[in-house]
Structures are given as C-alpha cells and as structure tokens.
Amino acid sequence: xxxxxxxxxxxxxxxxxxxxxxxxxxxxxxxxxxxxxxxxxxxxxxxxxxxxxxxxxxxxxxxxxxxxxxxxxxxxxxxxxxxxxxxxxxxxxxxxxxxxxxxxxxxxxxxxxxxxxxxxxxxxxxxxxxxxxxxxxxxxxxxxxxxxxxxxxxxxxxxxxxxxxxxxxxxxxxxxxxxxxxxxxxxxxxxxxxxxxxxxxxxxxxxxxxxxxxxxxxxxxxxxxxxxxxxxxxxxxxxxxxxxxxxxxxxxxxxxxxxxxxxxxxxxxxxxxxxxxxxxxxxxxxxxxxxxxxxxxxxxxxxxxxxxxxxxxxxxxxxxxxxxxxxxxxxxxxxxxxxxxxxxxxxxxxxxxxxxxxxxxxxxxxxxxxxxxxxxxxxxxxxxxxxxxxxxxxxxxxxxxxxxxxxxxxxxxxxxxxxxxxxxxxxxxxxxxxxxxxxxxxxxxxxxxxxxxxxxxxxxxxxxxxxxxxxxxxxxxxxxxxxxxxxxxxxxxxxxxxxxxxxxxxxxxxxxxxxxxxxxxxxxxxxxxxxxxxxxxxxxxxxxxxxxxxxxxxxxxxxxxxxxxxxxxxxxxxxxxxxxxxxxxxxxxxxxxxxxxxxxxxxxxxx
Numbered sequence: 001x002x003x004x005x006x007x008x009x010x011x012x013x014x015x016x017x018x019x020x021x022x023x024x025x026x027x028x029x030x031x032x033x034x035x036x037x038x039x040x041x042x043x044x045x046x047x048x049x050x051x052x053x054x055x056x057x058x059x060x061x062x063x064x065x066x067x068x069x070x071x072x073x074x075x076x077x078x079x080x081x082x083x084x085x086x087x088x089x090x091x092x093x094x095x096x097x098x099x100x101x102x103x104x105x106x107x108x109x110x111x112x113x114x115x116x117x118x119x120x121x122x123x124x125x126x127x128x129x130x131x132x133x134x135x136x137x138x139x140x141x142x143x144x145x146x147x148x149x150x151x152x153x154x155x156x157x158x159x160x161x162x163x164x165x166x167x168x169x170x171x172x173x174x175x176x177x178x179x180x181x182x183x184x185x186x187x188x189x190x191x192x193x194x195x196x197x198x199x200x201x202x203x204x205x206x207x208x209x210x211x212x213x214x215x216x217x218x219x220x221x222x223x224x225x226x227x228x229x230x231x232x233x234x235x236x237x238x239x240x241x242x243x244x245x246x247x248x249x250x251x252x253x254x255x256x257x258x259x260x261x262x263x264x265x266x267x268x269x270x271x272x273x274x275x276x277x278x279x280x281x282x283x284x285x286x287x288x289x290x291x292x293x294x295x296x297x298x299x300x301x302x303x304x305x306x307x308x309x310x311x312x313x314x315x316x317x318x319x320x321x322x323x324x325x326x327x328x329x330x331x332x333x334x335x336x337x338x339x340x341x342x343x344x345x346x347x348x349x350x351x352x353x354x355x356x357x358x359x360x361x362x363x364x365x366x367x368x369x370x371x372x373x374x375x376x377x378x379x380x381x382x383x384x385x386x387x388x389x390x391x392x393x394x395x396x397x398x399x400x401x402x403x404x405x406x407x408x409x410x411x412x413x414x415x416x417x418x419x420x421x422x423x424x425x426x427x428x429x430x431x432x433x434x435x436x437x438x439x440x441x442x443x444x445x446x447x448x449x450x451x452x453x454x455x456x457x458x459x460x461x462x463x464x465x466x467x468x469x470x471x472x473x474x475x476x477x478x479x480x481x482x483x484x485x486x487x488x489x490x491x492x493x494x495x496x497x498x499x500x501x502x503x504x505x506x507x508x509x510x511x512x513x514x515x516x517x518x519x520x521x522x523x524x525x526x527x528x529x530x531x532x533x534x535x536x537x538x539x540x541x542x543x544x545x546x547x548x549x550x551x552x553x554x555x556x557x558x559x560x561x562x563x564x565x566x567x568x569x570x571x572x573x574x575x576x577x578x579x580x581x582x583x584x585x586x587x588x589x590x591x592x593x594x595x596x597x598x599x600x601x602x603x604x605x606x607x
Contacts, residue, residue: 099439103132311340
C-alpha cells in the first residue's frame with residue numbers, strides 16, 4: 001500500500017550521562033536507594049500557549065514516583081542541581097554521525113526545553129539541541145533526506161502504573177540520545193521496513209549502546225485522505241511492514257466509515273449520561289460486581305443511529321469501540337462496554353435488553369457504558385463524545401503505540417511547537433574545531449564505503465562491531481594497510497580468547513602495535529596469540545618485551561627455507577603437521593605455518 005512516512009530514530013550514545021558525570025547502570029531489581037514523589041504540571045511554551053499534548057498529559061494529575069539508584073543517578077537527574085556541560089564524548093559521537101549523514105553542522109548549540117509532563121522527565125521537560133540539518137542517507141539506489149539531527153537526553157524508564165501514580169526508574173534518564181528525523185518519504189510498507197533495517201546497520205558503525213531499547217524507531221505515516229500518525233514502540237523491526245500496513249488499513253477504514261456515518265455527528269449534541277450502577281447491583285458479571293465493590297460509578301449513554309457502528313472492525317482485534325475505549329484508558333483510566341459486543345463480560349442477553357430499554361433506545365440505536373471513579377461521570381461522558389466526534393470527522397493526528405500483535409492503540413495527541421521554550425540553565429555551547437573537523441572526515445561514511453574504501457566486508461563488519469573494534473580497524477586499514485584477515489585475527493579472535501581465558505581485556509594500544517608489526521612483516525601473524533598470552537601471564541609488560549624475550553622477530557624466508565630443506569633431507573618431515581612441530585621446536589612462533597607449508601610444497605613439487 002502506498003504511504004507517506006517519515007522516520008525518527010533515537011539512538012543511545014555509549015558514554016556517560018549527557019548533563020552529569022554519572023555512568024548509566026540499568027537496574028532490574030525492584031528495590032532502590034530512595035524514592036522521590038513529584039506532581040508535574042504543563043507549562044507555557046515559547047509562544048505563550050500550552051501545547052495540546054502537554055495539556056493532555058497534565059490532565060491525568062497522577063503522582064510520579066521516581067526510583068533513585070546511587071550508582072547511576074544524582075541531583076542533576078532529580079532536577080535539584082543545574083545541568084553540567086554536555087559530555088564531550090557524547091557530543092563527538094553525535095557530530096560524527098551527523099557528519100556521516102552529510103548534514104550542515106551547527107558550530108554553536110542552543111539547547112531547548114521540550115515540555116513533557118507524563119512523568120518520564122523529573123523536570124517536566126526534555127533538553128534537546130539541533131546539531132545538523134539537510135543531510136542524506138542512501139538505501140540501495142534511493143536517497144533519503146535527513147531533515148534534522150539533534151542531541152538530547154533520554155527519559156526515565158516506566159516501571160508500572162497504579163491507580164493514582166506512575167512509577168519510573170531514573171537509571172536511564174540523561175543517557176545521551178541522537179535523534180535523527182527524515183524528510184517525508186513516499187513508499188510502501190516493504191520499502192519502509194528496508195529503510196529501517198538499513199539504518200539499523202548504519203547506527204552500529206558508531207560508538208553507540210547495544211541491546212534491547214538502545215535504539216528506538218518511530219514512524220510518522222499517513223495515507224491519502226488520512227492524517228499524520230506517529231507510531232512508537234516497535235517490538236520487532238523485521239515486522240515493521242505488518243505494523244505499518246495495519247495502521248494504513250485502520251486509517252482507510254476510518255475514512256470509509258466517515259463517508260457513511262458522518263451524518264451521525266448531529267446526534268451527539270445534548271447526549272445525557274445515565275447512572276446505572278444501582279440498577280446493575282444484582283448482576284452476576286464480575287466486571288460489574290468488582291466495580292461496585294470499589295465504589296465506582298457506571299454511566300451509560302444512548303447513541304441514536306449508532307447500531308453496528310461501535311462494533312465495526314477497522315483491523316483485526318480493533319473496532320470503532322476499541323478506539324473509544326483505548327482513549328478513555330489513557331485519559332480517564334477507564335474504558336467502555338457497548339451494545340454491539342454484548343452479551344459478553346458476564347453480562348447476559350436479558351441484561352442487555354434491559355439496558356437497551358433503560359437508555360430509551362429504539363431500533364437503530366446503540367448504547368455504551370463506562371465504569372469510572374466517583375465524581376468523574378461528566379468528564380468521562382464529555383471525553384467519550386469528544387472522541388467519537390474526532391473519529392467521525394477525520395483521522396485524528398496523534399501518537400499511537402505499537403503492540404505485540406502489530407496493531408496499535410492511542411497514546412496521546414501529537415505535540416507541536418508550543419512544547420518548546422529556551423533552556424535557561426545552559427549557555428550556548430561552542431563546538432570545538434577538533435570535533436567539527438572529525439565530523440567532516442566522516443562525510444559519506446556508511447556500510448558501502450567500508451567495503452569500497454577499506455575492504456571491510458559485511459561479514460568482517462559484524463565481527464568487528466561485536467568486538468567493539470570497528471573504529472580501531474578503520475584506523476589500521478587507512479593508516480597502516482593492515483589486511484582484513486589480520487584485523488579479525490588480532491582484534492576479534494585473539495582479543496576474545498585472552499579475555500575469556502585470562503579475564504584480561506587487552507588495550508587498543510597493544511592490539512594496534514601487534515597488528516602493525518604483522519602488517520610490516522616484523523613478526524609472524526601466528527605470533528599474536530602467543531604474545532598476548534605472555535602479557536596476560538605477566539611474562540612481559542607489553543608486546544615489545546615479549547618479542548625480545550622470546551625471540552619472536554620473524555625469520556626471513558631464506559632461513560626458513562634452509563631449515564625446511566634440512567628437515568626434508570633428514571627424513572624427519574613425513575607429514576605437514578610434523579614439519580610445523582619440528583620448526584616450532586627450533587623457531588618458536590617466529591614464522592607462519594602457512595608460509596612453511598607453501599615452501600615445503602614447492603620443494604616437494606620440484607624435488
């Protein structure tokens with residue numbers, strides 16, 4: 001299906017937190033060091049208006065409880081201390097990524113505050129600064145425009161929600177994020193997935209965090225006649241096409257329903273709410289009994305002419321009534337039950353018929369009821385009518401969360417410019433020339449360029465990324481022409497072997513020194529693991545000491561050839577493995593087995 005879409009990628013940078021010097025440590029245990037409770041309110045944006053999204057979030061008026069951990073959080077995270085200057089390594093990584101995407105880089109950063117009062121930020125806002133504009137990203141033969149790249153702080157982790165409160169963990173709050181937003185793309189669901197997968201590979205080329213939740217992809221999409229909807233929370237990027245097609249079909253179904261049922265809007269004026277709690281007190285429905293036992297109200301509405309509308313399926317598992325219910329769950333912590341789905345929830349056919357009559361319904365009508373907190377009847381009624389009007393007027397422009405079955409549900413209205421105002425705790429940040437120059441050096445850097453420019457194939461790329469040695473590999477390829485095979489041997493195989501066997505994480509300086517000596521022919525490539533083992537065992541402070549102590553300078557070809565001739569003539573060489581064994585006894589790791597095999601093969605062939 002043809003769609004118009006734009007991506008927003010949020011990628012966590014592998015550094016300390018952005019505005020303090022804490023290291024992010026994720027905590028899975030339920031206990032924490034302290035808890036802090038806040039009540040957040042929406043504030044005015046720079047234009048003097050309150051943003052629709054912020055206003056919606058603020059209406060919930062729930063307490064926010066923050067779990068604080070002493071090894072990952074500080075007063076900056078709690079908004080009890082002004083932010084420090086941005087982390088330099090985070091700044092550099094963000095600019096390198098912006099440079100690789102060929103954006104126009106900003107030399108001065110002005111941080112803004114984006115109002116967010118759902119509790120995910122202790123301050124009620126998120127700090128964000130644009131670092132680049134007007135870039136590009138290539139997928140196959142298609143060039144994707146990059147509208148902007150920003151550096152911002154990640155939000156707190158939502159743990160759970162209770163009746164009047166939301167609980168967050170502060171450990172993630174403040175981790176640096178690069179937010180990359182594309183231009184509008186005309187494509188289909190398969191093309192969108194291809195772009196998402198390609199960008200996922202691209203992000204791995206940089207010093208970013210790995211694992212679940214470290215990269216989050218949002219998709220803004222619409223179809224002809226629809227509206228912009230932002231989809232968040234993709235569980236599996238490889239099923240993005242299914243989530244996109246479901247949203248496109250949902251919008252299409254709403255558009256078709258609006259054509260047929262828009263005239264029902266006039267029936268939504270002066271709708272009254274009827275309290276039916278008393279009349280349902282003898283119901284055997286657990287839903288009803290539990291609500292009444294908690295002192296909740298049950299209000300119902302007659303909807304003239306709505307028979308069959310609430311039960312209209314938009315996509316599998318999602319109906320028109322579901323759209324209303326999902327909205328109320330967020331807005332009022334309630335939902336709806338409607339006549340098109342009854343009998344259900346323990347409510348019998350007889351009770352349905354009684355309710356139909358109690359609401360004054362006639363043929364062609366429908367009814368719904370909602371279980372709400374005491375004193376909230378008028379608000380819930382108004383929210384229901386508002387939502388139905390939105391759905392029958394146009395496809396609502398909003399933020400929706402993708403669920404495990406690749407459908408989605410309402411989260412909040414789309415935010416706008418009124419969410420933003422200037423940060424007052426941070427000065428304008430002058431970006432160092434060194435960082436700007438390094439970012440410029442990365443122009444055009446991507447997966448394809450690694451093959452073309454450095455000869456690092458995707459197979460090698462995955463191994464180097466897994467070992468977190470890609471940057472070192474690029475340096476060794478570009479400056480010292482170290483072969484890709486040597487890079488994998490030294491930076492991946494040997495590095496992991498020593499770490500696993502001895503618990504030693506070799507320094508990049510040692511890996512670099514050995515790889516360069518191999519490429520220059522000063523030592524044999526077979527010597528690298530032996531050298532690292534001796535360092536791990538304390539038999540040499542560094543590679544130079546080990547090489548000298550064990551005589552590992554590479555033997556010249558003539559010396560090796562003479563020794564092989566001697567072994568052949570003496571009859572000690574009966575198989576290739578015995579050849580290497582005898583050579584190792586004399587020369588140790590100062591030669592390569594592959595080179596010895598080659599020399600022996602030629603001697604036997606010519607002999």
